[in-house]
Amino acid sequence: MRSRARALTLVTGLLVLALVPVVAALAHQPFYLDLFRRMMIFAIAAVSLDLILGFGGMVSFGHAAYLGIGAYAVAIPAFYGIDSGFVQWPLAVVLSGLIALAIGAVSLRTSGVSFIMITLAFAQMLYYLGISINAWGADDGMRLARRSQFAGPVDLANGYVFYYVVLGLLVALLGLGHRLVHARFGVVVRAAKSNESRMRAIGFSTFRYKLAAFAIAGAVGGLAGALLTNQTEYLTPSYMHWTRSGDIMVMVILGGMGTLYGPVLGAFAFLLLEDILSAWTVHWQIVLGPLLVLVVLYARRGLYGLLPGAGGRIG
């Protein structure tokens, strides 16, 4: 029963996302295409953070750094005339993965508050690096002349095509994530969160697995950054600002830490709230704050836990 309800919920969600462009086109409201694409891009970022935050217990407060690296990996080649997405996107993924590997190799030697602070510090270093490089727009950022170029019908200049590319990537990420968290690797990462000293006692060198998870999360964060700069057609170092890291973390907590679909819901809820409430007031977070408190206090698995069929499952 429970798994049927869950499957139904998932299929419904996927259908809604697949139909958004149709509805937006029929209603002559291209704005919704834009909004939902943006929500899915942040969903990708939030899922990647949850891999380490929720599943691995690594409270990284610098995840926006990878968003930024991914964005720069698109915008800088574009600035020099290389606008092939076949170059930009793999570069974004590999570069942010490698930088995450380096940051993780240092940060994971600490834990608790130190870990939070050191990941924050690394992200801020990259942010200040970004605002200080005049050639690449410094704190003004720079326009992206064209979205990443792919072959054949995959033309991101067409907002509908871009939408379905993002949707495809999100679905692929959730599929791969599902395999990963249940495979040996995911079990090790989750168990290390549950009881690290026990893991070491039964013979696991947990560091290498946590570091790999950290790098994978960074790489996927980089992909989200590449998508984001295509979405806005603009690069700004503010993608790396610490408040952005905070936003992504809020999405994860709101949606349900340690679940796959929770962060997707969290990203959607966060950006919808922002969109609706900021029409009334710039202080829209006055509503978000109490909501977050309620979720943390009363919904152990966030919004995801409230879905039919979710139960204790991680997705």
Place this chain on the structure above:
Amino acid sequence: MACCPAPVDALAEPLLAVRGLTKRFGGLVATDDVTLDVAEGETVAIIGPNGAGKTTLIGQLSGDLIPDAGTIRFAGDDVTRMAAPARSQRGLARSFQITSIFPEFTALDNVALAVQAHAGHSFRFWTPARAERALREPARATLERVGLGRRADVPAGTLAHGEQRQLEIAMALATRPRLLLLDEPVAGMGVDESQRMVQLLRALRGRHTIVLVEHDMDVVWALADRIAVMVYGRVIASGTPEAIRGNAEVRRAYLGEEVVA
């Protein structure tokens, strides 16, 4: 096979050879020049009053603590500075004084993890671990062995205290250890649970080499081939249970009336 003890060779060095082991915490000398040999197949109990340094000794043997002085040789190799996971890979398994399990995972998952730790690397991203028979079957067999077969699919956190301690033994056994370090295996147990645990450990005796820290003297008398008595970080006596019973210094320092009774 759950365990594969090497052939006993009287001329070979003992499985575990501890020499001059010293660990200080600030001004406190928690273990003070401890020397201890454990032969293959033997069950050695370490007893002593609270604060005698027993758990600190276990910590140094398992690799959670690095000694300030002295050496630990295990199966012919110097492991004094080796990290805990590497020692586990060489066949040293420990249980904790305070129950240490993965409470959100099922009992079977807990044991399967211990099997997984010794079944190659875990950089596998595709096959669900729960579908790997090479992990599940040995885990299930080990759970049966400690008497938890019917509790396999229960979340470990909801098991009774005694069952959780049995689960810890199962996790240790699943790593196919050459030496079991058991830190107070019956701590906090009721009489029935305690008796069940002693039965379980009796069944392991001889087939496994065991170093046991224990307060409950009934358990010690029931299991130990040899007893080492620690007081203030030092081993003040070591010998067969009969010799320890008769040792005047031990009676004064630790056993008191308990032995006479």
